[in-house]
Amino acid sequence: AQTIHQWPVAEIKAVGSPLSLGCTIKGKSSPNLYWYWQATGGTLQQLFYSITVGQVESVVQLNLSASRPKDDQFILSTEKLLLSHSGFYLCAWSLGPTSQGTGQLYFGEGSKLTVL
């Protein structure tokens, strides 16, 4: 069975400090990977996606960057946090890289980020 794990579960960080959030998928080879951001009480906004190792496409940057160093790992980071970065970050996977799939997403547990 496939599992998806995000870390850390929660972070409290200062404005201007760096950030790194991670996501690991086990039990699925070459998945499509995604980062979503959710403001408190808000909808899910797609940030990045990756269909293969080393390739990441930006949908909405929000002064963040993403990388896929390994097939099963997706990293979200920034060198300088802003107050507007606060929220809930969700990693997800779907069958890929073919475009013929339904696009159904499977989400991780999420990482809650508070920027002070």
Add this chain to the structure above:
Amino acid sequence: AQKVTQTQTSISVMEKTTVTMDCVYETQDSSYFLFWYKQTASGEIVFLIRQDSYKKENATVGHYSLNFQKPKSSIGLIITATQIEDSAVYFCAMREGGQGGRALIFGTGTTVSVSP
């Protein structure tokens, strides 16, 4: 461009009754996939049910069913025999076919509160 709209912000129902929530979508594509997800109080996002645009039959999974009205670009979610644990935020989402790595576009969510 794709758009998903959920106009109901919140719904309150009594346990064991039926709740219906609305979702309207916009797409230029002839092939697309529609989803409903549930977000629990812990933040966990769980897939509930999917409707493929080319299927005329309404999808049903357990006590979840869909009211797919293609001419109206509408995909309503119906939960029968509600339970306390159905209290959550429900998101409607859409993916157009042939979108490659692009993921789901989500609506703004409907909060459902089930009372005993």
